[in-house]
Amino acid sequence: MSSLILVVSAILVIFMIVGAVVTIHARDLLVAIIASAIVDLVLAVLFYILQAPDVAITQASIMGGLTTAIFLVVIKKTERYEQ
Amino acid sequence: MIKKAFALLLVIIIGIFLSATFARIPFGEPKTVVGKYYLDHGVKDLGGVNIVTSIVVLYRGFDTLGEVTVLFLAATGLGMVLAGLREKDEKKRKKTPPSLIMRTETKLLFPMTILFGAYIFIHGHLTPGGGFPGGVVIASAFLLMFLSHKKWEAKEKYTKVTEALAGMTYVVIGLIGLYVAGSFLENFLPKGVPGNLFSAGIIPLIYTAIGFKVGSELTGLLQNLRETTE
Numbered sequence: 504m505s506s507l508i509l510v511v512s513a514i515l516v517i518f519m520i521v522g523a524v525v526t527i528h529a530r531d532l533l534v535a536i537i538a539s540a541i542v543d544l545v546l547a548v549l550f551y552i553l554q555a556p557d558v559a560i561t562q563a564s565i566m567g568g569l570t571t572a573i574f575l576v577v578i579k580k581t582e583r584y585e586q
Numbered sequence: 587m588i589k590k591a592f593a594l595l596l597v598i599i600i601g602i603f604l605s606a607t608f609a610r611i612p613f614g615e616p617k618t619v620v621g622k623y624y625l626d627h628g629v630k631d632l633g634g635v636n637i638v639t640s641i642v643v644l645y646r647g648f649d650t651l652g653e654v655t656v657l658f659l660a661a662t663g664l665g666m667v668l669a670g671l672r673e674k675d676e677k678k679r680k681k682t683p684p685s686l687i688m689r690t691e692t693k694l695l696f697p698m699t700i701l702f703g704a705y706i707f708i709h710g711h712l713t714p715g716g717g718f719p720g721g722v723v724i725a726s727a728f729l730l731m732f733l734s735h736k737k738w739e740a741k742e743k744y745t746k747v748t749e750a751l752a753g754m755t756y757v758v759i760g761l762i763g764l765y766v767a768g769s770f771l772e773n774f775l776p777k778g779v780p781g782n783l784f785s786a787g788i789i790p791l792i793y794t795a796i797g798f799k800v801g802s803e804l805t806g807l808l809q810n811l812r813e814t815t816e
Contacts, residue, residue, distance in 0.1 A: 556714035557636070557638045557639075557714045557715065557716065559714075560706070560714055560715050560719045561716075561718055561719045561722075564719045564722040564723055564726070565718070565719070565722050568722065568726050569722050569725060569726060569729070569804060572726070572729050572808075573807075573808070573811065576808075576811050576812070577811070580811075580814055
């Protein structure tokens, strides 16, 4: 693995960690959902860098797309802010 | 305070053990015998260019059947949980009409997204992808329509029938393999030339069935969620 790819993946991992922390601590659940979607999409890019395009496609479509949409529907039906 | 310190200590201990373990595992090197076998013999044995698909559908076909069953059970369970909360009367649902841009755009995007999903699962043995992502892409096309057209809906009987037929197709293909070739989910069709669309035996058939099944299942799930009351 060349050093450029290593640097890029390190930046992506930092993005993921920030997204995960935001997901845990956000009071506004919409923010939390968007942050977790960012974690999932960055994870898809990382899978692609690790030469697993099949997993990347599945990750991006299921976790980044459909799960986020289902969470959005659920908070629309319930409450947006955590007590 | 003591609790927090204890938790921190626990995390540090787990971290030390994990890093010590993972430092010993070589990264990115083909170590296992079975993985090497798949890479060396996969294309010749089964005729599918995409080794991942060959493993998922043929070498590990029974696992995939279980996976599909788990997804089916999850969708059915959610449907059962939501059944009591269903709002049958459409007028009671809140209706704020989406903008004209959204409505016009999704009408154009809907067939193209369906086409792309079908492309993903039909070319599962040639390019990355397969039945599961293809089905999810199809479900997301339906999701777009749900978001933009409040009256438009996927009838439950159609999604259920499609799902049942696709699931039965999968099992029937497996049983034909049992009858013709001697074991469940065995490849009984000619392998063809690797790289062609009509190659790799039963992989395209099974992935088409999985694509239909996952797509209709998730569409039904989204429809269930949409009909739920606030």
